[in-house]
Amino acid sequence: MHLVIVFYNIGGYHAARLRETYLVCQQKGWDFTAIEVTDNTTDRPWGKMDDLLSFEVKTLLPIAATPNTIDRSPFSQVAASLITECLTDIDPDIVAIPGWGFPVSRAALSWCQKHRVPTILMSESKQDDEPRQWWKELLKSQLYIKKYDAGLVGSQQHKDYLVKLGFAEEKIFLGYDVVDNEYFSTGASRARQDIISTRKREPNIPHKSYFFTANRLIERKNIARLIEAYALYDREINSEDSWDLVVCGSGQELDNIQTIVNNYKLENRVHFPGFITYDRTPDWYGLASAFVHPAIQEQWGLVVNEACAAGLPILSSNTVGATRELVVEGKNGYLFNPEDKQDMANALLKIHRLESASRDRLGIASQTIVKKYHPSVFARGIFAAIDSTLLVKNSN
Known part of the structure; x- marks a missing residue:
């Protein structure tokens, strides 16, 4: 055969x-x-x-x-x-x-x-x-x-x-x-265990805690509204205490998204490292505090698998196909309406306000859930x- x-x-x-x-x-x-x-x-x-x-x-x-x-x-x-x-x-x-x-x-x-x-x-x-x-x-x-x-x-x-x-x-x-769960779980764990070496490999990783999203920058991925939601979150949390946002990816919406960032004066807190190749992604997942997937329309969303395997809490649009299988509300993350920036901001606030140990439990639950995939x-x-x-x- x-x-x-x-x-x-x-x-x-x-x-x-x-x-x-x-x-x-x-x-x-x-x-x-x-x-x-x-x-x-x-x-x-x-x-x-x-x-x-x-x-x-x-x-x-x-x-x-x-x-x-x-x-x-x-x-x-x-x-x-x-x-x-x-x-x-x-x-x-x-x-x-x-x-x-x-x-x-x-x-x-x-x-x-x-x-x-x-x-x-x-x-x-x-x-x-x-x-x-x-x-x-x-x-x-x-x-x-x-x-x-x-x-x-x-x-x-x-x-x-x-x-x-x-x-x-x-x-x-x-x-x-x-996806290759072991690749992301092992790589993210290695990044956390030796943060100094990780930052040497990836000097553009923020030194503050950060939300992480990885997407093609096209309209249906909804990054523009994520920026608006992040601005609401940042306004609610004192800017000294708020987490940064890393938007990984490339695409035709980049200029529009960066304009929105500039309008909200978030240039120092929203980062655009571009497309991160496969061999480098575990470091960015590893030092992130939570993963966000804001897509309006997504048949599945394999980045959710990757983030779960890396041990991250998941914040996701309720229209993303993977969420039915990989996100359990309150157990390993939270869902939001992708067309409601306040609902999205509330999810960012919810994960930010958790104790560190509670966020860790959500990340461990993510790894348990994704093992079936x-x-x-x-x-x-x-x-x-x-x-x-x-x-x-x-x-x-």
Whole structure:
């Protein structure tokens, strides 16, 4: 058997899932190949991944060998053409494909249909991600969803949405949205144990306590409103005692967000270190006092997994998909309405006013909760999905 898993761009959390899957393939004596569209992107420049990749990876449009004139996005028609060539060369027995909206995903699905290769849909879409129109949903179901043989999703919300689109419930398995928990827990612990060395590695980490958020700086991530909420928090708490705010990431909203910071005269308390590569993130999680995820719309939000694994209290929008599984109100954090800046500010105030020992208990609870979302769960889900497709294939 030869299993192929397709991703747009393999970052740290993809690598962790793929490693676990590769280990099972080795135990079974199966071949395994990962395919990515590109090895680098402007919005997620992960950094060097080679040390995390112990398996074969096919890159359709490597940045070093692809002219700048060629679109390397998931909507690239070039990538859609290349993946059919790649699958033909590999000749896999089973292919796992991310979603249905990208041309590269549709091309992979079409190739598998033509060659009668079973497919696994990897999805984290949920009903409330955006307004849904019945006719578009019908087309989506008929053209793509019902052509997959099994599904792997992050949570019950994602499963419910696929069922609504006509996918057989018994063919949908859980385990998609996981990260390398040990990487973040170990790295954050190391950062806390030797703060002097941590600050030498990352001299831009604030010396005060700080709230930490890591996001692409685009409108739906809601960082502008977080700044406004932080201003309300700062006004309530004496500025000498208030925590700083670290906004990690890059994107088109940066100038607008910085203008808001300047308008509130928060330049000395809100920090923009840019995109922090995968190897550096544990230090920033490690010295943070709490994690904030303010997104208005978020299918899952893997940064919540990372922050939980790093042992942080979680403050999150109640619309973030991961919160149903990873945030228990009052146990490891607090939820807020992402469109209400006062509600968001109240959450910041609530965590600030806790005793240090109480915050520590919330962080420990985060690590306990996220243990159920280990990369091995992804591998179990993939192979449960594979088993379901093979049973059908063998019965025919």
